[in-house]
Every structure is written in C-alpha cells, then in structure tokens.
Amino acid sequence: xxxxxxxxxxxxxxxxxxxxxxxxxxxxxxxxxxxxxxxxxxxxxxxxxxxxxxxxxxxxxxxxxxxxxxxxxxxxxxxxxxxxxxxxxxxxxxxxxxxxxxxxxxxxxxxxxxxxxxxxxxxxxxxxxxxxxxxxxxxxxxxxxxxxxxx
Numbered sequence: 001x002x003x004x005x006x007x008x009x010x011x012x013x014x015x016x017x018x019x020x021x022x023x024x025x026x027x028x029x030x031x032x033x034x035x036x037x038x039x040x041x042x043x044x045x046x047x048x049x050x051x052x053x054x055x056x057x058x059x060x061x062x063x064x065x066x067x068x069x070x071x072x073x074x075x076x077x078x079x080x081x082x083x084x085x086x087x088x089x090x091x092x093x094x095x096x097x098x099x100x101x102x103x104x105x106x107x108x109x110x111x112x113x114x115x116x117x118x119x120x121x122x123x124x125x126x127x128x129x130x131x132x133x134x135x136x137x138x139x140x141x142x143x144x145x146x147x148x149x150x151x
Contacts, residue, residue: 002058005029007038013047016055023056023094028102030061030074059100075102 002024003016016025025045032039048055063072077100081092092098099106104124111117121127 002026002056003044005032005038005062006041006044008032008036008041011041011044013044013051016044016048017053023096024058025055026060027057028059028075028100030059030102031064031069031071032062033074034070056096056098057100058098059102075100078105 001022003011003019003022004026006016006025008029016022025041025048027040027042027045029039029041042057045055045057058077059075060077061072061074065072077093077098079089079092080097081088104121104127106119106121108120109117119127
C-alpha cells in the first residue's frame with residue numbers, strides 16, 4: 001500500500017502518518033507532469049525518514065491509458081519476486097524488494113566491505129540514489145555506457 005502522489009493533493013507528513021498501514025510513498029507520478037506540474041513528492045518522504053520512520057519509495061506513471069493524455073511509460077516499479085502470483089508480488093512490494101525508475105534499468109548493485117555502493121545501469125543522462133545515510137562522491141554513478149556530454 002502506497003500513499004499516492006502526495007504533492008498532487010498537498011499531503012503533509014501528518015497526513016501520511018494518519019494513513020496507518022502503508023508501506024511506501026509515491027515520490028514521482030508521471031501523469032502529474034502534464035496535469036498539475038506536481039510530479040515530485042520526495043519532500044514528504046524525506047521528512048518521514050528524518051523522523052526515523054521507515055517507508056519505501058516508489059515512482060509510477062499512474063497510467064489510465066487514455067489516448068488523449070500522455071500518462072503511461074513515465075515511471076515504473078521493477079519487483080524482485082519469487083513468482084508472478086499476486087500474493088508473491090504484494091509480499092515483495094511490502095518488503096521493499098523493488099526499485100522504481102523513470103528510465104534506467106539497474107543491471108547490477110555491489111556493496112563493498114566499506115559500505116561503498118556501486119550501481120551499474122542502462123544508459124542514462126543521470127542516476128540518483130536516495131537513502132538516509134547515502135553520500136555520493138564524484139557525483140555520478142557508473143552507467144553501462146558513458147553518459148552524454150561526458151569528458
């Protein structure tokens with residue numbers, strides 16, 4: 001269960017907390033790009049995490065497949081599940097066994113002994129990672145092929 005597009009509705013930290021049993025906050029909603037220019041909702045998840053609460057993040061496109069609107073293929077969730085059965089998919093989502101993307105596909109993640117994280121992904125203009133103790137050094141994560149405008 002996720003809190004859908006908080007920025008769209010002006011949802012606050014207390015609003016999210018009052019929902020009870022949710023597991024995630026939708027931090028990006030592709031449909032909102034065209035409908036109200038409020039696609040990004042990281043602000044509310046950031047506040048919750050800084051309070052020590054644990055929620056996962058998800059990015060979606062909110063596709064209604066309306067041909068008059070560009071509301072699909074703008075964000076999706078890649079789930080690591082034991083099977084494609086609904087129960088297995090829901091369990092994996094609740095446990096946070098997924099990542100969301102608005103483009104790049106993660107090909108590999110490696111965590112070294114000193115807690116350095118290496119991410120290899122499909123070509124992308126930029127890649128961002130988010131977490132309570134995450135510090136990017138160098139500003140870019142490795143991509144499968146060099147990003148455009150790289151030196």
